[in-house]
Amino acid sequence: MxxxxxxxxxxxxxxxxxxxxxxxxxxxxxxxxxxxxxxxxxxxxxxxxxxxFTQFGTNLIGINPGRTTTFGTSGAIINTIRPLSIADEEALKRIPGVLETVSVVQGNGPVEFFKNSRRTTILGVGPAVPKVWQMRVLKGRFLPVDDSSAPRSYVVLGSKVKEELFRENNPLGQVVRVAGERYRVIGVMESKGQMLGFDLDDAVYIPAQRAMSLFNQQSLMEIDLLYQTGLESKTIAERAKRILVSRHGTEDFTITTQEEMLKxxxxxxxxxxxxxxxxxxxxxxxxxxxxxxxxxxxxxxxxxxxxxxxxxxxxxxxxxxxxxxxxxxxxxxxxxxxxxxxxxxxxxxxxxxxxxxxxxxxxxxxxxxxxxxxxxxxxxxxxxxxxxxxxxxxxxxxx
Known part of the structure; x- marks a missing residue:
């Protein structure tokens, strides 16, 4: 057969x-x-x-206050953690290969315009957000470069906040109250959508120093570094570590590269x-x-x-x-x-x-x-x- x-x-x-x-x-x-x-x-x-996770780009390094590891000593006994400051950000910006930096403070509060009110995320940030986070301004402009110790009371609205407060009206030049304080609207962000459940459109952006005062914060929540394409993240992270250790006296911060997070x-x-x-x-x-x-x-x-x-x-x-x-x-x-x-x-x-x-x-x-x-x-x-x-x-x- x-x-x-x-x-x-x-x-x-x-x-x-x-x-x-x-x-x-x-x-x-x-x-x-x-x-x-x-x-x-x-x-x-x-x-x-x-x-x-990568919609902000892949050449980012995040720095947060505090260590992610402990050494068996209770924080109630001794606390050597120094806050991250605007001065730290300015020092990190001088690292060779770093293009821009963004300081971040986050809180929550009401944003009001006459009878319209919406409770939303308030982000205290620096002027380089559009470049570092790859976001675009739809109308007006983003926060300008200002005196870091006394920035002006400017606010940029997320697209959803603008829609809720102003509908079809032009918000530029209008004065709104952010957590009870007066801010002038200078820009509206293009819709970005959500990132891991966080609605980037349902937020407003004010200067980081004002956000620290508004929320009574002594430290920035994060500093983001944007570095040149082609450079190794480990090299930039090591340079940032040396600068912060020299300023703080100890490694009381956590540096996370986006490659590590993605891995x-x-x-x-x-x-x-x-x-x-x-x-x-x-x-x-x-x-x-x-x-x-x-x-x-x-x-x-x-x-x-x-x-x-x-x-x-x-x-x-x-x-x-x-x-x-x-x-x-x-x-x-x-x-x-x-x-x-x-x-x-x-x-x-x-x-x-x-x-x-x-x-x-x-x-x-x-x-x-x-x-x-x-x-x-x-x-x-x-x-x-x-x-x-x-x-x-x-x-x-x-x-």
Whole structure:
């Protein structure tokens, strides 16, 4: 019996048992569809989170007051942490390779214009925000370079705040109250959207020094450094560390490069994607058990046929290939159907539920199809060995 005959017999057997073949294919298809759908959701969340995280650019370094590690000494006993100041920011700005810096103070309070009022995020920042955070001014201008010790009472509105307070009216030049203090509106920011749940449009921007006074803060919450493309973040971070240690007398601050943050975030999201893919793989295992069951039943039903094939000269290897081939075909067909179903559902979710980002990683899909074929191969081995091991005379006697 030549290979062409083995293939023809395999397909004719599958076609003759349409319902059984369909149910087996369906079991594998559900497993593959689960893997593809879950990994699509996981990869979609992965890409969405990274895109949100990097919308400010990738050449950023954040510096915060305090250390992220402790040495076993209670802070109630001794506190050597010095606040981050505007003077620290000005010293960091002189680092070779640093393009701009932004000091950040954050709080919350009401913003009022006549009878309209909205409680929102108040960000005390420096004039370099548009360049460092990659934000654009829609109307007017951003905060100007001012005397850091006594900046003027200017405010820039986020797009949502402008819409709530002024509707279609022009806010430029108007006076609003920010947490009870009077500020003149000099600009409106272009819509930026959300970053990891924080609405950048629902915020107002005032000078950092005024925000520190407004919220009675002694320290900046953060200093962001924008450095030249091509430079290593570790080099800039080390230079910043030396400057701050010389000013503070000790390392009482935390420097975080965006590469470090993205690396940690990426590893967490990779684990998430792999975990949801593993959950879908459980369905594949169930499909594999179904193939073993179906092929075992097929061996028992086709014992006379096996005996006849052996009687006319088919050897054990050919019988083995016949049944393994059937199992692989069933698994591969189920895998292809599962790919189409899983990718289709993921696409529909992306269309009808935009809040749930999906992206089908075709590499994972290819792995899933290969896994389906392997499962079919392994699941068909035991029944195929059983069929190949039958005695021709005994098999014919079962007719």
């Amino acid at each position: 030549i290979l062409r005959d083995i293939i023809r017999l395999s397909f004719s057997s599958l076609v003759s048992q349409r319902l059984r073949s369909f149910l087996t294919i369906l079991g594998i298809a559900v497993g593959i569809a689960s893997v593809v759908l879950l990994t699509s959701i996981g990869e979609g969340v992965h890409r969405f989170t990274l895109a949100e 940690v975030l990426g590893s967490v999201l990779d684990i998430l994607t792999a975990a949801v893919g593993g959950l879908g793989a459980i369905s594949l295992l169930v499909g594999g058990v179904g193939i073993v069951t179906i092929m075992t039943i097929a061996v028992n039903e086709r014992t006379p046929e096996i005996g006849l094939l052996r009687a006319i000269g088919a050897d054990r290897r050919q019988i083995l290939l016949l049944f393994i081939g059937e199992a692989v075909v069933l698994a591969a067909a189920g895998g292809l159907a599962g790919l189409v179903i899983g990718a289709g559902i993921a696409w529909l979710l992306g269309v009808f539920v935009p809040a749930l980002p999906t992206h089908t990683p075709w590499l994972y899909a290819l792995y899933a199809e290969i896994l389906a074929v392997v499962i079919g191969l392994l699941a068909g081995v035991l029944p195929a060995r059983t069929a190949a091991g039958l005695n021709p005379v005994d098999a014919l006697r079962a007719e």
